Amino acid sequence: MKRYSYFPGCSLTATAVAYGLSVEAVSEILAIELAELEDWTCCGSTPYSCFDELESVCIAGRNLALAEKTGLDLVTPCSACYSTLKRADSHLKAYPELRSQVSEIFQATGLEYQGKVKVRHLVDVLLNDVRPEEIEDKVVIPFDGLRVAPYYGCQLVRPDSSFDDPEYPQSLTRLITILGAEVTPFPLRSRCCGGTLIISETDVAVSMMRELLESAQSNGAECIVTVCPLCQTNLDVYQGMVNSKFKTSYDLPVLFLTQLMGMAFGIEPGALGLDRNVVSPGKVLAQHVAARA
Amino acid sequence: MANQAYQVTVEEDGFVDEVCSVPGGECVNWCVQCGMCAASCPSVSWMDHSPRKMIALIRAERRQDVLASNSMGFCASCYLCTVRCPKGVKVTELMHVLESLAVRHGVTNGRTATPAMHRAFVESVKSDGRIHEFGFMRRFYLKTNPLAALKMIPLGLKMFSHGRLPLRAKKAGGTDQLRAIVKKAEALGGAK
Amino acid sequence: MATPAPEYEPRIVGFLCNWCSYQGADLAGTSRMHYAPNIRIVRVMCTGRIDPTFVAKAFAAGADGVLVAGCHPGDCHYIEGNYKTMRRMALLLKFLDQMGIEPERFRLEWVSASEGARWVKVANEMTEQVKALGPLVRQVAPKEAIA
Amino acid sequence: MSQHEHDAEPRIGVYICHCGSNIAGTVDVERVAGFAQGLDSVAVARDYKFMCSDPGQQMIKDDIKELGLNRVVVAACSPRMHEPTFRRVCQEAGVNPYLFHMANIREQCSWVHEEGATEKAMAIINAAVTRAYHLQPLETREVPVSPATLVVGGGIAGIQAALKIADAGYKVYLVEREPSIGGHMIQLDKTFPTLDCSACILTPKMADTGSHPNIELMTWSEVVDVQGYIGNFKVTIKKKPRYVDMDKCNSCGVCMEKCPWKADSEFDVGLGKRKAIYTPFPQAVPNVPVIDTEHCVYFTRDGACRACEKFCDPDAIDFNQTEELVDVDVGAIVVATGYDLMDPSPIREYGYGRLDNVLTSLEFERMCSATGPTGGELKLKDGSTPQSAAIVHCVGSRDTNYHEYCSRVCCMYALKYSHLIKEKVEGADVYQIYIDMRCYGKGFEEFYQRLSDEGVNFIRGKVAQVTDRAISDEEKGKLVVVCENTLLGSMMRLPVDMVILCPAMEARSDAREVARQFNINQGADAFFLERHAKLEPVATASDGIFVVGCAQGPKDIPDTVAQAGAGAAEALALIDAGVVVVDAATAAVNAELCSGCKTCLELCPYGAITFNEEDKVAELSDVLCKGCGTCVAACPAGAITGRHFTDQQIMAEVEALLADAKRPLVAV
Helix, strand or coil: CEEEEECCCHHHHCCCHHHHHHHHHHHHHCCEEEEECCCCCCCCHHHHHHHCHHHHHHHHHHHHHHHHHHCCCEEECCHHHHHHHHHHHHHHHHCHHHHHHHHHHHHHCCCCCCCCCCEEEHHHHHHHHHCHHHHHHCCCCCCCCCEEEEECCCCCCCCCCCCCCCCCCCHHHHHHHCCCCEECCCCCCCCCCCCCHHHHCHHHHHHHHHHHHHHHHHCCCCEEEECCHHHHHHHHHCHHHHHHHHCCCCCCCEEEHHHHHHHHCCCCHHHHCHHHCCCCCHHHHHHCCCCCC | CCCHHHHHHCCCCCHHHHHHHCCCCHHHHHCCCCCHHHHHCCCHHHCCCCHHHHHHHHHCCCHHHHHCCCCHHHCCCCCHHHHHCCCCCCHHHHHHHHHHHHHHHCCCCCCCCHHHHHHHHHHHHHHHCCCCHHHHHHHHHHHHCHHHHHHHHHHHHHHHHCCCCCCCCCCCCCHHHHHHHHHHHHHCCCCC | CCCCCCCCCCCEEEEEECCCHHHHHHHHHHCCCCCCCCEEEEEECCHHHCCHHHHHHHHHCCCCEEEEEECCCCCCCCCCHHHHHHHHHHHHHHHHHHCCCCHHHEEEEECCCCCHHHHHHHHHHHHHHHHHHCCCEEECCHHHHHC | CCCCCCCCCCCEEEEEECCCCCCCCCCCHHHHHHHHHCCCCEEEEEEECCCCCHHHHHHHHHHHHHHCCCEEEEEECCHHHHHHHHHHHHHHCCCCHHHEEEEECHHHHHCCCCCCHHHHHHHHHHHHHHHHHHCCCCCCEEEECCCCEEEECCCHHHHHHHHHHHHCCCCEEEECCCCCCCCCHHHCCEECCCCEEHHHHHHHHHHHHHHCCCEEEECCEEEEEEEEECCEEEEEEEECCCCECCCCCCCCCHHHHHCCCEEECCCCCCCCEEECEECCCCCCCCCCCEECCCCCHHHHCCCCCCHHHHHCCCCCECCCCCCEEEEEEECEEEECCCEEECCCCCCHHHCECCECCEEEHHHHHHHHCCCCCCCCCCCCCCCCCCCEEEEEEEECCCCCCCCCCCCCCHHHHHHHHHHHHHHHCCCCEEEEEECCCCCCCCCHHHHHHHHHHCCCEEEECCCCEEECCCCCHHHCCCEEEEEEECCCCEEEEEEECEEEEEECEEECCCHHHHHHHHCCCECCCCCECCCECCCECCECCCCCEEECHHHCCCCCHHHHHHHHHHHHHHHHHHHHHCEEEECCCCEEECCCCCCCCCHHHHHCCCCCEEEECCCCEEEECCCCCCCCCHHHHHCCCCCEEECCCCHHHHHHHHHHHCCCCCCCEEEC
């Protein structure tokens, strides 16, 4: 049983609730104990660091301080939280003045952070702690040749990825193929989906997404698999907007890696939140059910 | 002299120092103006000034031109510029730094809604400890562009019907401590 | 950043090999890098020359910390002197422990001729580390004290 | 015990150098001088602007005579800088040079500290004076120098150095690991800024090298071991089997015609083919082929084929040749091992190796060369002629993700390329995408001007991406180069037929092993480190071993040739002197104390210690001993002394260094 301190991140309680469900379902089968960090709050996130440096580091630092008490690695499935928490940790190490300010603030609220927490993304854990061989053993209903475009997005591998290439990441390939699925070429696999610009500068984000969907479809993908709540929301929920804006007809389900994994483990769809996907994956998955079960 | 025209618009000195004083800002001194960041940026075509030019303007002490530009508002934080920069400039970080400076100086830009979105986000975090997407989006749209809010209704419904948009916010356990921290940070010179 | 502070300033003796670390320290100078003045350097041709008693002597003479720096393993100007040092210093650490000298007061580092910045880092870290420990207080167990 | 039985009580002179303001700027030199004056056995302490100047040196000499000084301490720069100078001064004034000690208060004090510099300087000088007190006079020995020189590497640097030394009448062993000398230069087509043909100017030198009576050329060979010391190196060279008898072969080339087996040509960087028995290029020196055992079926399928053997009139083919080890004695070594061109494929966004028609500079040189795989024609993968090309500067150079340094030659050969392209393809569009044009050399700026007139498109920016993803019709089927025109502040997508990358020049992949073999240092950039960046540009950390050409750092042909000349001059100066002085600071065994435990024997890396079986004691050769002191520290009986670094001297230095520190408290 591997134990970790677990930081779901805000999205997993709402827009990406399916991610939260599938992560829990899958980790149970893989004997990963994810102990949810008590009283965790927002990671601080990009918007906050654009608003106020000190506050954003404090807010992220608070979660780090809580995690430090558990003595466990802090795992999050959310790429944005992952990069934000890592950023705060490295900022606190790189900038002494910031560190002293933050510790002053923390003292006043009975917190302390010594910089001992290792922030890790779920993908890192699956790849390097659980390891693909073990995951493969748990596959009961392999997909047969489901063609998947692995979408990494940005913040899983940038600015500083400890476990994959920042521009040509490979880590998902192995994790997807062991499920019996096929990985299609996807040149834009680590290009940006527009992130939060979808809210403030919708046109910009939507045109970025169009390129991604185009690249995925033209390379023969039947669905996109991602590990970032925001990427999934953008590509899934806003796919219709792309279609209406550019007169396209993309119909690409966008699944979380853990949803795909859960299916292969034989977990029933409801428990993986498949009903939460706006672009329904039902049809595509059905085509591969023949060979399954 | 030809560059007199520029001299007129040169702001009072100290902007470079100010940028450098914020964690992540010091890297403006390393830039060689090669434009790798600009050519790697997915949203550069929407920006008033490319990231490279932003650094040039900073070095020219053009505070107003920098802080009033929409460039930060179009940064998607994809960090492609950062990993490619041949001089190790953390361009994305810099964009965040500049936006926070704009907030501090109360400089706003009419042509990007991103800062308003960020503010709405921050307010949501401060009130509930976690981000409550529905509340935050509603707050944002109503503040910036109620019409857009209307356009968003079908989309919101779509998410709602898929159980992805809880309407009521749940206050997170750590909220009070978080607020205390923020208060202290503000006292220490964080943005109001 | 340099250290000078009102509080106590530790004395640290650095034994540096002539070919790598001493040159590295020189490079830090020619590049005008600044670091804590607490380290005072003794030049030897090779760390292999360093007799553990030198280190003991330094502590006895009032050093709060001792640093030994030589070529990176495999780069020794005398082929493998630094490997011998490595083994020797491992023993020394045990001895220091017996003498009630915290192991953190002693450090073995590899600094090459081109690593001026690394020398600065090592010197500053060592100073901070020893400063944190405070002045060297040699605890002598009663028995020894009598003997 | 006192070591002064023989000589008089120490009278020490201490000289504190201001070094202009380099030291005086941060160290209170007057105060330090006053402090020194008060130390035991110090007869005189002075401070002066520049101790290394003539008046400074004279001051020391006068004091030695007038005040009867018998020991000298100079507190100034690093001993690595001026110790030899002041040792000489002492000697000239009749004081044994080993009674001089140098206190480093510049590199390791005034330059690196602000507060506390003066105090530290005083501690350093106190230690220096104490050490000087305990110093003992030593006698240096002169040993003869073997009059030959080893030159490692047969590129333009090695060739030039070898010829200079050989012309001066001294023997040279020139070792080259490839089948022929010529190096990178012989692969180049034209040379900037004069545009003269590289081969045309190099082949005469290669021929001279091959035929020079004083040069023993060892191609297809590698240095495997280096022993000894300045003036007396013992070098072992491995001659790889050529399977062709050098003496019998008449270079007719029939074997190469008849050989049916092909492999990629290293010389044409994979753009062309060569046979399994081959000379890398027609003008090879020596013009004797080698058999590549990986592609020759005689070796892969034992005994098969033998075509070359059948058709060789002089019976030069000899499949039974074996590797040969040759030992040579040399007095000096010139390392001219050159550089590697960086493989740009890790820079994925440039598509090298993934996209057709993205070339490296070296590949383009071969394509331009009349002797190259395309006979000098520019050809795309599909055989057609490129109508447009983009030349990408700073690929892996000036980039902290790869190499921080500037490779120095790319700007100029890039300019040369635009000229060659326009010369070969009428009206071709050529784009230079650069960060800065660095045209610092003689005639370079003029060349830049000339090329600008030829209508090259200069775009200031760094290429972000080379892609084949077209977003418009005019981009279809082209390579698209993405960058910002930083002077216009506008984004560019340049559709071109060919992209030429200018990759960094980097240290040889085996530079680390070579550095260890010759006992020289590498810089942070992995190139070999010169002893002093300005004043000793070709000397290394090891006396008698010199480094020239691109092995020391990226440089163009003129600089390489100049440096090779410097290396030759250094080697000649050493050899011509005929003798070298060996440092007297070696170890010595005290036979009375030696217990014969033999601990020291296997410790010595130079086999300087032998065991005298009759007397059962260790004996030490002070010619072989390099004075590292490892045996001294290890001797359980304390029977070995490290001359000039005795326990007593070092202990005293340590104590004095801490004179101002309080003793550790003892808590019982």
